[in-house]
Amino acid sequence: MRKSLLILLFGLAAQSSFAAGPAFPGGPGPYAVGLRIAQLYDRARAYPDKIDLVTGLPTSGERARPLQALIWYPAEKQGAAIRYEDYLRTGATEEQFKRPEAEASGAVASYMQDNYPNLDAQQSKAALAQTMLARRDAPALAGKFPVVIYAPGSSAAAYDNADLCEYLASQGYLVIASASIGMHTRSINLDIDSAEAQARDISFLLGYAATLPQADDSHVAAIGYSFGGLANVLAAARDDRISALVSLDGSVRYFPAIVQQAAYATPERLALPMLYLGGKPYTAELMNRVKQVPTYSLMNQMKFSDLYNVTMYTMTHAAFQSESLRLGPELRFDEYSREEATLAHGWMGRYVLAFLNAYLRNDAAALAFMNNKPAANNVPAHLLAVDAHHAEGAPPTLATMAARFAKHGHKDLAGIYRDMRQRDAEFKPDERSLIAWGEKFLDVNRYPEAIEIYQLSTSLYPDSGRAVFYLAMAYDRHHDNALAIDAYQRVLGFWPDMAEAKQSIARLKTAAK
Structure with missing residues (x-):
């Protein structure tokens, strides 16, 4: 079993204790919670290296990427609730899906000793014996529920925020998580390599x-x-099936250099609602003293997104993870x-729920909650602050242009483009993307639309x-023969020996006689 990075990240104290999990305002939702474990492989990716790093010999056995998924879901209230130790198991x-029961028990003991050595035997036993909401393999309720993919912190297990995952499932969400490997x-x-590996895990779980x-x-x-x-x-920047983002003191704020290396993570590709919950900001003096002044902030650039920046004043980084609590x-x-x-962690969960309800369920009351002053939501005084920034219109993308083209009855694409350029002078769709877009209309014999494109x-x-060749082909199929001949002749200006253009001109001229 892994040795967590928690010691390195948060340090050890001379004395330690444990607590029950966080209480979310209003308590759990109306659904009982089931927990299922699915042991999956992403066979599009290798995981162990070709050479075993311990033996120095070629790696034997399964080499596909193992993704053990924990799935929390609305369920029938059947079976006994699991204990916190069951998550640790x-x-x-x-990594190794089939391990003897004795090994699993030993792994839990080793994990507790490695990461929480200051819990005495009695404390450790009591902490692991705490009951949870989830019931292992409880029958799933009928119906469809919005999907939440949860990504844990660096090298952490899938259950590192089990309390939040259970809470969301009790509110009618299907929640899936795998370990950060x-x-x-x-x-x-x-x-960047590890960040993109975990990003691909998210998309795999979505699939x-x-x-x-x-x-x-x-x-x-x-x-x-x-x-x-x-x-x-x-x-989310690469997978537009993701329609909302939540960050729990996320590293998108703390590792700007990694974000910049992901050149595809642009405001245009991230035109989706985002909730960022973070700890109390550093003072300017402290930021300068420890040289943590970021040179770049993606969130400051996300002008096409509804962005809620919630500052949790009594939470350090560790407090955003329920295992630490x-x-x-x-x-x-x-x-x-x-x-x-x-207490603050519980309110963090309440804001996550309201955000998801607002943007995945179109819940007007939840959206009002997100835009209220904290006092109007009965948040305890001085616990948190909300800074909301709403999207400044649709992003300048080919998809936006296509939507406006359709809204205008597939007329005046040039005018639509001019209007978009007035809003963003740098907007210029890629040539190959335009050609591919036009081909979609050619494929269904909608030639006027293709011609405009x-x-x-x-x-x-x-x-x-x-570009000229495709225009010529669109004119040709629409029987605009004179325009097609002119366009094919322009093609020959680029490629004088192009047989297809020459043959098309001859054919069209013959047809005109």
């Missing part, structure tokens, strides 16, 4: 969710804690007490023979 089978080893590096009868995979959010709160942003030493919470951090592409790319 899942860590024993993250590196490209080829159990522990990750804090770099898996689509196979589940309960999943409403047309409404999907990705939640990430710490480094998972950077990976989920990269996942349950088992971690007091010093992890800095000058705040465990009780203060636990190719007229725009030839005006934007006047030195492109490819």
